[in-house]
Amino acid sequence: MTEFPMPAVPRSMLFVSGEKPERFDKAMAAGADVVCIDLEDAVAPARKEAARAEALRWIAQQRDGRAAQPAIALRLNAVRTLEGLHDVLALAATDARPDWLLLPKVEAASDLQCVQAWLRRGCPPLVALIETAGAIEDAGFIARAGGPLAALMLGGADLCAELGAQFGWDALLHARARLLHAARAEGLQAWDVPHIDLKDLAALAEETRRVLALGFDCKTAIHPQQLPVIHEAFTPPPDRIEWAEALLATLPADGQAGAFMFRGGLVDAPVLRNARRILSRAGRR
Numbered sequence: 001m002t003e004f005p006m007p008a009v010p011r012s013m014l015f016v017s018g019e020k021p022e023r024f025d026k027a028m029a030a031g032a033d034v035v036c037i038d039l040e041d042a043v044a045p046a047r048k049e050a051a052r053a054e055a056l057r058w059i060a061q062q063r064d065g066r067a068a069q070p071a072i073a074l075r076l077n078a079v080r081t082l083e084g085l086h087d088v089l090a091l092a093a094t095d096a097r098p099d100w101l102l103l104p105k106v107e108a109a110s111d112l113q114c115v116q117a118w119l120r121r122g123c124p125p126l127v128a129l130i131e132t133a134g135a136i137e138d139a140g141f142i143a144r145a146g147g148p149l150a151a152l153m154l155g156g157a158d159l160c161a162e163l164g165a166q167f168g169w170d171a172l173l174h175a176r177a178r179l180l181h182a183a184r185a186e187g188l189q190a191w192d193v194p195h196i197d198l199k200d201l202a203a204l205a206e207e208t209r210r211v212l213a214l215g216f217d218c219k220t221a222i223h224p225q226q227l228p229v230i231h232e233a234f235t236p237p238p239d240r241i242e243w244a245e246a247l248l249a250t251l252p253a254d255g256q257a258g259a260f261m262f263r264g265g266l267v268d269a270p271v272l273r274n275a276r277r278i279l280s281r282a283g284r285r
Helices: 022-028 045-059 082-092 109-122 132-139 139-145 155-163 169-185 201-214 223-234 238-249 269-281
Strands: 012-017 034-038 070-073 100-103 126-130 149-154 190-194 220-222 260-262 265-267
Touching: 012 022, 012 223, 022 034, 034 045, 034 100, 045 070, 045 082, 045 126, 070 082, 070 139, 082 109, 100 109, 109 126, 132 139, 132 155, 132 169, 139 149, 139 169, 149 169, 149 220, 155 169, 169 201, 190 223, 201 220, 201 223, 220 223, 238 269, 265 269
Parallel strands: 012 034, 012 220, 034 070, 070 100, 100 126, 126 149, 149 190, 190 220
Antiparallel strands: 260 265
């Protein structure tokens, strides 16, 4: 289990390209729980250095007066690449302190432990992107890296390319399950890959509901128009909210109870946890 306090669990994270600094403030106003500046796939190789400098400069300027704003994440280049090493060194040398640090193409726990050692006390909570067949197989070992590791995230596009699979639900179901089990075994959050078809918002809504049903915590996004759809999918339907409220209202004042019957169904501790989870997602106590 991680020894570090777990950060607040986001519903959504919006990616914004590190080579588009004019979009950073717009992304912050889009309504996401977390905004991630991407220095990896969203930046052309020739513009890596400029994007790195601009992103770190902007993050350093956001330290004050951010209580009501989204959390800020930074996706570095893969640690096992020269650009990833440049990213870590530059981050260590500045005052920029993102709330989350996304590390792509993690292959082993040592990838995460090296970053923690290099950044020391300045290391923010880490999100390990699991996006290769080997990493899926070793997800449990990666999840046990400890330290500031707070979440595992699925990198579906790279994984499907490696597998030779069509990017979609069927191809990624096994990987989602492996990642989720590994994360939960170590008390970590589980974040899902973005839905890449910007035109099909109905498919995004359905996919978000399905990953929530699996147990995922966060659905990531690549465009602001996806955020309302994601957030709506997180909101339980009215009949489930009514059921959860009515169930919890039957409990004694201390909230403790053994197994009992409610509306024709057996209620025990797991059912009560589910009811509380429903009301938490609905924004109710």
